Amino acid sequence: MNEFELIRHYFDRRQSVPGVIVGVGDDGAVLAPDPNTDQCQVIDTLVEGVHFPVGTDPADIAYRSVVVNLSDIAAMGGRPRWMTLALTLTDASESWLGAFSSGLFAAADKYNVVLVGGDTTRGDSVVVTIAMSGEVEKGCALLRSGATPGDTIFVTGTPGDAAAGLALLQQREANEYLVGRFLRPTPRLETGRKLVGKASAVIDISDGLVGDLGKLLQASGAGAEISIDRLPLSDALRARFDVDKQRRFALTGGDDYELCFAANADSVVELAGITAIGKVTESTALLCLLNGDVVEVDDSGYRHF
Amino acid sequence: MNEFELIRHYFDRRQSVPGVIVGVGDDGAVLAPDPNTDQCQVIDTLVEGVHFPVGTDPADIAYRSVVVNLSDIAAMGGRPRWMTLALTLTDASESWLGAFSSGLFAAADKYNVVLVGGDTTRGDSVVVTIAMSGEVEKGCALLRSGATPGDTIFVTGTPGDAAAGLALLQQREANEYLVGRFLRPTPRLETGRKLVGKASAVIDISDGLVGDLGKLLQASGAGAEISIDRLPLSDALRARFDVDKQRRFALTGGDDYELCFAANADSVVELAGITAIGKVTESTALLCLLNGDVVEVDDSGYRHF
Numbered sequence: 292m293n294e295f296e297l298i299r300h301y302f303d304r305r306q307s308v309p310g311v312i313v314g315v316g317d318d319g320a321v322l323a324p325d326p327n328t329d330q331c332q333v334i335d336t337l338v339e340g341v342h343f344p345v346g347t348d349p350a351d352i353a354y355r356s357v358v359v360n361l362s363d364i365a366a367m368g369g370r371p372r373w374m375t376l377a378l379t380l381t382d383a384s385e386s387w388l389g390a391f392s393s394g395l396f397a398a399a400d401k402y403n404v405v406l407v408g409g410d411t412t413r414g415d416s417v418v419v420t421i422a423m424s425g426e427v428e429k430g431c432a433l434l435r436s437g438a439t440p441g442d443t444i445f446v447t448g449t450p451g452d453a454a455a456g457l458a459l460l461q462q463r464e465a466n467e468y469l470v471g472r473f474l475r476p477t478p479r480l481e482t483g484r485k486l487v488g489k490a491s492a493v494i495d496i497s498d499g500l501v502g503d504l505g506k507l508l509q510a511s512g513a514g515a516e517i518s519i520d521r522l523p524l525s526d527a528l529r530a531r532f533d534v535d536k537q538r539r540f541a542l543t544g545g546d547d548y549e550l551c552f553a554a555n556a557d558s559v560v561e562l563a564g565i566t567a568i569g570k571v572t573e574s575t576a577l578l579c580l581l582n583g584d585v586v587e588v589d590d591s592g593y594r595h596f
Numbered sequence: 597m598n599e600f601e602l603i604r605h606y607f608d609r610r611q612s613v614p615g616v617i618v619g620v621g622d623d624g625a626v627l628a629p630d631p632n633t634d635q636c637q638v639i640d641t642l643v644e645g646v647h648f649p650v651g652t653d654p655a656d657i658a659y660r661s662v663v664v665n666l667s668d669i670a671a672m673g674g675r676p677r678w679m680t681l682a683l684t685l686t687d688a689s690e691s692w693l694g695a696f697s698s699g700l701f702a703a704a705d706k707y708n709v710v711l712v713g714g715d716t717t718r719g720d721s722v723v724v725t726i727a728m729s730g731e732v733e734k735g736c737a738l739l740r741s742g743a744t745p746g747d748t749i750f751v752t753g754t755p756g757d758a759a760a761g762l763a764l765l766q767q768r769e770a771n772e773y774l775v776g777r778f779l780r781p782t783p784r785l786e787t788g789r790k791l792v793g794k795a796s797a798v799i800d801i802s803d804g805l806v807g808d809l810g811k812l813l814q815a816s817g818a819g820a821e822i823s824i825d826r827l828p829l830s831d832a833l834r835a836r837f838d839v840d841k842q843r844r845f846a847l848t849g850g851d852d853y854e855l856c857f858a859a860n861a862d863s864v865v866e867l868a869g870i871t872a873i874g875k876v877t878e879s880t881a882l883l884c885l886l887n888g889d890v891v892e893v894d895d896s897g898y899r900h901f
Contacts (some may be wrong), residue, residue, distance in 0.1 A: 312737070313737065317740050317741070318668045318671040318793055319672055320636070321638045321672070321739075329617060329628055330628070330629060331625035332678070332713060333625075333678040333680070335665075335717050340719075340720070342717070364624065366624075367622070367626075373637070375638070377640070379723055399889060410639050410640050412643050413646055414643040414644075414718050415645070415721050418723045420639075420727075422682075422727030423682055429628075434622050434626075436622070493623075494623060512620070537894065560879050578845035594675075
């Protein structure tokens with residue numbers, strides 16, 4: 292199959308979807324966003340050997356590529372609508388593409404986002420970029436910049452699991468739960484929607500809790516104190532690693548795609564799946580406390596350069 | 597500089613632009629499209645060593661990355677609005693990034709499109725993906741699918757120049773005009789806008805005139821006859837190559853980013869910079885005529901797989 296046949300066979304489902312006037316197959320997609328909303332626009336790339344090990348199941352690569360974008364939409368309080376895919380491949384193996392498209396549509400169908408276009412190219416390694424649009428009520432997009440001293444800092448889920456899963460994957464060790472958290476993380480779309488009008492600042496954790504919370508605080512011009520002993524850790528993480536490693540994964544491991552946010556604690560009291568881990572402060576420092584003492588944390592998270 | 601400082605330094609201009617509520621720097625951009633329009637959404641990737649030679653000036657890579665997307669917007673009759681950039685780099689040389697961002701913003705400013713977000717990653721080679729949004733009056737997007745027997749087929753500009761320029765570049769031969777047509781093609785945005793309501797089908801020529809016209813005809817369920825002796829060829833192309841090569845570049849060379857379209861000839865008679873090259877027919881074949889005789893053309897254009 293040539294490039295055009297490939298696209299048609301694996302990516303063109305010719306669905307009829309509200310708001311999608313023209314999908315895959317023309318020079319571009321033609322879309323009718325809900326005029327009562329603002330559009331959230333995000334883009335994220337996964338590179339073979341950098342963001343996932345060489346040899347990762349293409350279905351997992353695709354699934355994760357969709358989720359990392361959904362997570363950005365979640366962090367803005369948005370509902371996902373549509374996405375375009377730029378796929379750079381080393382060859383055009385049909386089995387690879389079949390698995391990739393099955394993972395892509397598994398995530399797309401689960402989270403209600405529609406593939407409306409793309410570009411396939413050849414390169415030296417697999418590079419997957421997805422650009423995604425979501426919608427949020429006008430003027431209500433959640434930003435990083437509104438955290439106010441006195442707000443409580445929350446995190447969803449159990450951070451650290453994905454980094455632990457990646458470490459196991461790289462050592463070719465098995466742990467279905469932890470490796471699964473790396474390969475198929477959960478975009479916190481429902482929580483993001485519920486935070487609209489409630490959270491003062493939100494970010495998703497892609498580069499590590501401490502590093503990403505630091506970005507939220509910098510955007511907000513505030514500081515924070517978080518308690519390491521209040522970090523929500525999964526049973527699987529506790530069972531597999533010692534306490535130091537658990538904390539290191541939870542504080543600086545990337546790839547969780549949980550949300551970290553600041554809010555008045557009373558306004559989010561009814562939300563499930565969130566844990567208070569600290570407070571926003573007047574200073575601009577981010578302090579990590581362990582049994583009340585400040586400890587140093589390597590806050591570099593994961594940086595590309 | 598780390599990844600975040602890089603983004604801020606080279607790509608965050610903190611412009612105030614109508615419709616851009618939040619630009620570069622948050623989890624995503626927040627945008628307010630014109631509610632009286634449909635949104636055109638496109639995505640295109642350029643890979644080092646595939647779409648441009650290794651060692652190409654980063655300013656030209658960036659400029660061309662913007663233009664190839666603008667060209668898709670032009671082919672839909674749209675006005676460009678905003679774009680996101682996914683940039684995979686082998687290292688983070690400041691001189692490379694400085695040149696790249698200068699080329700990016702040169703094209704963005706010239707054609708009035710705003711960078712609103714992006715993602716930088718590290719990989720084995722340079723891969724540049726841009727996702728771009730444009731706007732077109734509701735229900736008026738130009739598609740590939742409306743060509744009708746009897747329509748005249750037109751092309752903008754002088755196709756073949758870009759492929760000739762690339763061939764010279766690869767042989768390390770100079771020709772300012774032809775090489776310039778490859779490195780910095782012209783997106784036919786003005787012509788695209790003027791074709792709204794007039795052209796029955798439009799495509800931009802990225803993979804070669806014959807191949808791309810073939811896609812337009814397939815989408816329209818029609819055929820065509822084009823006259824090779826009516827192809828508009830530039831003086832520079834004629835001066836540098838023999839007649840066979842001129843025609844081969846014009847018919848099957850890629851990278852021109854000219855528009856090829858079908859229209860009632862009377863409706864576009866006042867448009868400058870277009871040339872009639874043939875007619876849409878009832879058959880589904882695309883015939884190339886030379887002095888009235890059908891000739892065979894290798895219509896493969898440029899395919900990635």
